[in-house]
Amino acid sequence: MTRGFEIVSSYANEGLHLPYRTTKRAAGYDFESAVDFKVPSIWKLDFLKVLWAIRHETEVDNETAKKAKKILKPFLIPTGIKAYMGDDEVLILANRSSNPLKRSLVIPNGIGVIDADYYNNDSNEGEIFMQVLNFGLTDAVVAKGDRIGQGIFMQYLTADGEHKPQQERQGGFGSSGK
Numbered sequence: 538m539t540r541g542f543e544i545v546s547s548y549a550n551e552g553l554h555l556p557y558r559t560t561k562r563a564a565g566y567d568f569e570s571a572v573d574f575k576v577p578s579i580w581k582l583d584f585l586k587v588l589w590a591i592r593h594e595t596e597v598d599n600e601t602a603k604k605a606k607k608i609l610k611p612f613l614i615p616t617g618i619k620a621y622m623g624d625d626e627v628l629i630l631a632n633r634s635s636n637p638l639k640r641s642l643v644i645p646n647g648i649g650v651i652d653a654d655y656y657n658n659d660s661n662e663g664e665i666f667m668q669v670l671n672f673g674l675t676d677a678v679v680a681k682g683d684r685i686g687q688g689i690f691m692q693y694l695t696a697d698g699e700h701k702p703q704q705e706r707q708g709g710f711g712s713s714g715k
């Protein structure tokens with residue numbers, strides 16, 4: 538077993554597809570969404586209230602703050618997929634170039650770095666998620682099975698004389714601390 542993909546156990550009977558390449562020399566394995574979902578447009582925020590608060594150097598009201606938290610927080614698209622690879626390899630999760638054009642979806646973290654030690658971690662089995670924000674004027678609607686991103690396996694290098702980390706990965710998205 539060199540590198541590859543598996544379906545996360547909680548999705549075993551959901552009819553998911555493993556990531557796949559679509560053309561002969563494609564670098565990226567396309568990932569499908571494991572669920573139907575809708576990402577709200579960031580413009581749904583009441584910007585007049587936000588501007589008023591900024592202008593008057595006060596906080597926005599509770600309802601606006603709650604809405605801002607929901608709308609401006611990136612949506613995590615579940616893929617139901619985990620990836621295994623060599624110890625010196627990484628999976629780079631990139632957006633499809635058609636996503637900003639067709640769906641107004643961007644990855645706020647630029648690219649996703651899927652570490653080799655994320656695979657089968659204790660908290661979520663290594664399920665890969667893709668973070669997205671919708672900068673369009675309307676909600677972005679994605680169906681289960683739509684291709685939403687692409688993963689590229691790469692080798693990574695380490696620096697001379699580094700202090701070798703001893704910590705085991707427990708999860709993702711900030712699990713290693715500040």
Ligand SMILES: O=c1ccn([C@H]2C[C@H](O)[C@@H](COP(=O)(O)OP(=O)(O)OP(=O)(O)O)O2)c(=O)[nH]1
Pocket residue numbers: 630646648649650651652653654655664665666667668708709710711712713714
């Ligand atoms: O788009 C992404 C980015 C990351 N991850 C998972 C895999 C990765 O191995 C883990 C940690 O990612 P990263 O190191 O980029 O985030 P962090 O904020 O440093 O989290 P941690 O403290 O868990 O390392 O989260 C995803 O599923 N999708």
Ligand SMILES: [Mg+2]
Pocket residue numbers: 713
């Ligand atoms: Mg990290």
